[in-house]
Amino acid sequence: MYDKSKSVALANLWVAFAAFFVAIILGLYQVVNRSGLFPELESHELYFASVSTHGVLMGFVLTTFFIMGFGYYTATSTLKRPLWNKGLAWVAFLVALGGTVMAAIPLLAGKASILYTFYPPLVAHPTFYIGATLLVVGSWIWCLEMIMSTITWRRDNPGKVVPLAMYGTTANAIMWLWTSAGVAIEMLFQLIPWSLGLMDTIDPGLARTLFSWTLHAIVYFWLFPAYIAMYTVLPKLAGGRLFSDEMGRVAFIMLLVLSVPIGFHHLYMDPQQSAGFKFLHMLGTFGVAIPTLLTGFTVLASLEGAGRLRGGKGLFGWIAALNWKEPMVVAGMLALFMLIAGGWGGMINASYQMNTLIHNTQWVTGHFHLIFAGTTVIMYLALAYHLWPKLTGRRLASRGMAVLQLWLWTIGMLVLTLPWHVLGLLGQPRRISSTPYDSPLVEQWDPHELAMIVGGAILLFSALLFVLNLLMSHATRKLDDVSDDDWAVAVYPPMSVPKSMNGFVLWNGILAVWMIVAYGIPIVQLLILDAPGSMPWGY
Amino acid sequence: MHIDPLEKKWMYVIGFMTAVMIGSMAYAAIMLNMHPPSNVETIDPKTLHLSGEFAEDNLGATTNPDGSVTVRMVAARYSFYPQMIEVPADTDVKFRITSPDVLHGVHVPFTNMSTMVVPGYVSEVNTRFSREGEAQFLCNEYCGLGHDYMWSKLKVVPKG
Numbered sequence: 001m002y003d004k005s006k007s008v009a010l011a012n013l014w015v016a017f018a019a020f021f022v023a024i025i026l027g028l029y030q031v032v033n034r035s036g037l038f039p040e041l042e043s044h045e046l047y048f049a050s051v052s053t054h055g056v057l058m059g060f061v062l063t064t065f066f067i068m069g070f071g072y073y074t075a076t077s078t079l080k081r082p083l084w085n086k087g088l089a090w091v092a093f094l095v096a097l098g099g100t101v102m103a104a105i106p107l108l109a110g111k112a113s114i115l116y117t118f119y120p121p122l123v124a125h126p127t128f129y130i131g132a133t134l135l136v137v138g139s140w141i142w143c144l145e146m147i148m149s150t151i152t153w154r155r156d157n158p159g160k161v162v163p164l165a166m167y168g169t170t171a172n173a174i175m176w177l178w179t180s181a182g183v184a185i186e187m188l189f190q191l192i193p194w195s196l197g198l199m200d201t202i203d204p205g206l207a208r209t210l211f212s213w214t215l216h217a218i219v220y221f222w223l224f225p226a227y228i229a230m231y232t233v234l235p236k237l238a239g240g241r242l243f244s245d246e247m248g249r250v251a252f253i254m255l256l257v258l259s260v261p262i263g264f265h266h267l268y269m270d271p272q273q274s275a276g277f278k279f280l281h282m283l284g285t286f287g288v289a290i291p292t293l294l295t296g297f298t299v300l301a302s303l304e305g306a307g308r309l310r311g312g313k314g315l316f317g318w319i320a321a322l323n324w325k326e327p328m329v330v331a332g333m334l335a336l337f338m339l340i341a342g343g344w345g346g347m348i349n350a351s352y353q354m355n356t357l358i359h360n361t362q363w364v365t366g367h368f369h370l371i372f373a374g375t376t377v378i379m380y381l382a383l384a385y386h387l388w389p390k391l392t393g394r395r396l397a398s399r400g401m402a403v404l405q406l407w408l409w410t411i412g413m414l415v416l417t418l419p420w421h422v423l424g425l426l427g428q429p430r431r432i433s434s435t436p437y438d439s440p441l442v443e444q445w446d447p448h449e450l451a452m453i454v455g456g457a458i459l460l461f462s463a464l465l466f467v468l469n470l471l472m473s474h475a476t477r478k479l480d481d482v483s484d485d486d487w488a489v490a491v492y493p494p495m496s497v498p499k500s501m502n503g504f505v506l507w508n509g510i511l512a513v514w515m516i517v518a519y520g521i522p523i524v525q526l527l528i529l530d531a532p533g534s535m536p537w538g539y
Numbered sequence: 540m541h542i543d544p545l546e547k548k549w550m551y552v553i554g555f556m557t558a559v560m561i562g563s564m565a566y567a568a569i570m571l572n573m574h575p576p577s578n579v580e581t582i583d584p585k586t587l588h589l590s591g592e593f594a595e596d597n598l599g600a601t602t603n604p605d606g607s608v609t610v611r612m613v614a615a616r617y618s619f620y621p622q623m624i625e626v627p628a629d630t631d632v633k634f635r636i637t638s639p640d641v642l643h644g645v646h647v648p649f650t651n652m653s654t655m656v657v658p659g660y661v662s663e664v665n666t667r668f669s670r671e672g673e674a675q676f677l678c679n680e681y682c683g684l685g686h687d688y689m690w691s692k693l694k695v696v697p698k699g
Contacts, residue, residue: 044684044685044687045684048681048684113684114681115681119642119680119681120642121640121641121642121658122641122642122681122682122683203659204642204657204658204659205657205659205660208642208657243543243546244541244542244543244546246540246541246542247542247546267655268575269575269576269644269653269654269655270577270655270657271576271577271578271579271580271654271655271656271657271660271661271662271663272579272657272659272660273577273579274577274579275568275574275575275577278574278575278577279565279568279574282561282564283561286557286560286561287557289557290553290557293549293553293556294549294550294553297546297549298546301543301545301546347560351560351564352564352567352568352573352574352575353564353567353568353573353575355575356575356651356653357649357651357653359644359646359653359679360644360646360653360655360679360680361646361679426648427646427648427649427677429644429646429677429678429679430679431679431680431681431686432686432687433686433687434687435687436687436688437675437677437690439675441648441675492541494541497540498540501540529579529581530581531581531659531660532581532582532583532584532585532659533659534584534641534658534659535585537640537641537683538683539683539684
């Protein structure tokens with residue numbers, strides 16, 4: 001028996017879900033405050049401290065720790081050997097946790113109410129920036145662990161195909177190193193020295209450009225584990241096989257190459273970038289829809305196979321025949337449903353012209369809650385139900401409660417985000433804590449404001465069921481036999497794949513050239529332009 | 540490498556959909572000259588109020604010899620200045636906006652009048668308003684605890 005690093009995986013996952021639970025309580029407070037229906041509760045100070053904390057906990061803490069924990073499990077279980085350096089996994093955990101605590105203190109004290117995008121020249125307490133940077137440094141150690149685990153396995157198993165789940169995890173680790181470089185440069189060369197007073201002014205246009213480098217691909221960093229689960233866990237738990245292993249590899253490679261050099265679609269409305277580069281990034285943005293469209297097809301085809309094996313007949317009969325008592329199947333179908341709805345909205349955001357109408361409106365908040373809190377997080381929740389018995393050696397407290405929880409999560413998310421899309425079309429800005437405008441518009445917004453409170457309450461109840469289920473699962477009957485080898489098998493398991501689909505050298509080269517064009521040139525232009533800088537401003 | 544025939548058909552569908560979407564945007568950009576506001580022009584946020592086009596006396600709407608209108612505005616915590624802008628309907632309007640403090644965003648709901656305002660840069664938006672009546676400029680980027688109160692009025696009056 002080799003060491004499976006289960007305790008470090010479990011420690012990471014618990015930090016992730018503790019952050020998740022705190023953040024969702026803040027979420028309910030925010031919709032109540034924002035609705036304007038309870039004026040005695042309203043506070044701008046509390047609201048913006050809360051929304052900053054909510055964003056950091058959900059976007060940076062839940063995701064990073066979940067991805068690290070799931071990665072350790074994936075590496076040991078698919079490669080069937082210990083991690084490359086298991087001591088380093090604990091170092092990564094402690095660095096990231098220390099950074100999180102360091103950033104949380106100013107956030108909760110209202111000293112970093114600058115939202116999770118921390119756009120300058122608003123300035124936070126320096127410990128916020130340093131803590132957030134340490135969280136990223138912890139994740140870099142995890143990236144090294146994943147990449148080295150794969151490299152050493154390949155060296156010891158020449159000619160063998162890297163298991164798809166680990167191939168995807170390694171792709172994500174490499175992509176995250178590329179992705180996080182933008183915000184790391186912004187932190188080290190702009191925000192940290194400037195917030196410490198070592199620099200008088202910085203260029204907010206350059207800061208936004210560097211942040212956009214990270215801002216888009218980070219959502220693919222979050223989404224990757226959800227896709228890995230859809231390809232390599234879901235088909236097996238549905239009782240079928242993966243439709244195509246090779247298409248999974250193609251999708252992971254495309255995500256690695258395409259998701260980083262396209263961040264300017266977040267800057268469509270910005271004055272510091274020219275139309276030509278915005279247009280170039282638009283092309284890549286539509287390109288990155290391709291791996292998602294491939295994934296939707298492969299996953300649905302795998303599920304259809306499973307449904308037909310279970311006796312489903314006719315065009316849609318296989319859907320009813322699926323095992324709707326299995327949390328992973330329920331989550332997979334609901335995740336795809338939210339992905340289709342949210343992806344459609346994303347096409348509008350990504351479009352070079354139509355984005356103008358909904359830019360920075362509540363539509364955007366609706367979009368990313370549907371894709372992130374919907375599609376991505378529901379897969380995290382289902383993975384937790386799947387992993388807990390493996391990591392604790394005990395059975396899950398209640399599978400029925402798990403299925404109910406996942407349905408409630410989807411219903412709550414739809415009740416929350418559909419009104420937000422409408423509010424955005426009706427012109428409501430995002431990131432406001434109240435609606436004091438003297439305009440007939442505000443009356444049109446009111447009914448939708450009520451709906452979002454209902455959505456927030458359903459989501460909090462659902463999250464409570466989730467956390468209770470996990471907690472109770474630490475005290476259930478011990479399992480006699482824990483299987484770590486229930487990854488999905490492809491219909492045609494690949495005996496060999498081209499070298500380019502078993503490694504990443506070629507793809508890193510292509511990405512490097514593309515990044516020089518897509519980000520290198522605009523950044524050099526900004527440095528030459530040398531716009532007059534901004535001093536730090538409080539809020 | 541093994542690709543299922545059905546998967547191959549789906550790849551053609553993906554290619555077609557992507558081509559239609561990119562093609563329609565490229566058409567609108569190249570043939571109709573529709574681009575997001577991308578005016579790369581710098582200004583010093585610390586001194587812009589002292590002289591030049593963003594000094595207080597020079598703000599507001601001016602009619603150009605060719606009949607088009609130029610509107611100069613400053614987005615500063617927590618309003619857009621001047622706080623009331625009047626423009627004629629169905630006329631080319633060029634907005635020039637900048638910020639002396641932090642990041643702002645400006646949007647007139649239901650219209651294409653939308654841009655980020657980044658200190659150090661001048662934002663420029665070219666548009667036309669077809670609907671007469673009162674509308675609002677709303678700040679749509681978080682700019683501080685008073686962000687909700689940052690808005691001002693736009694009045695679109697009959698042409699002529």
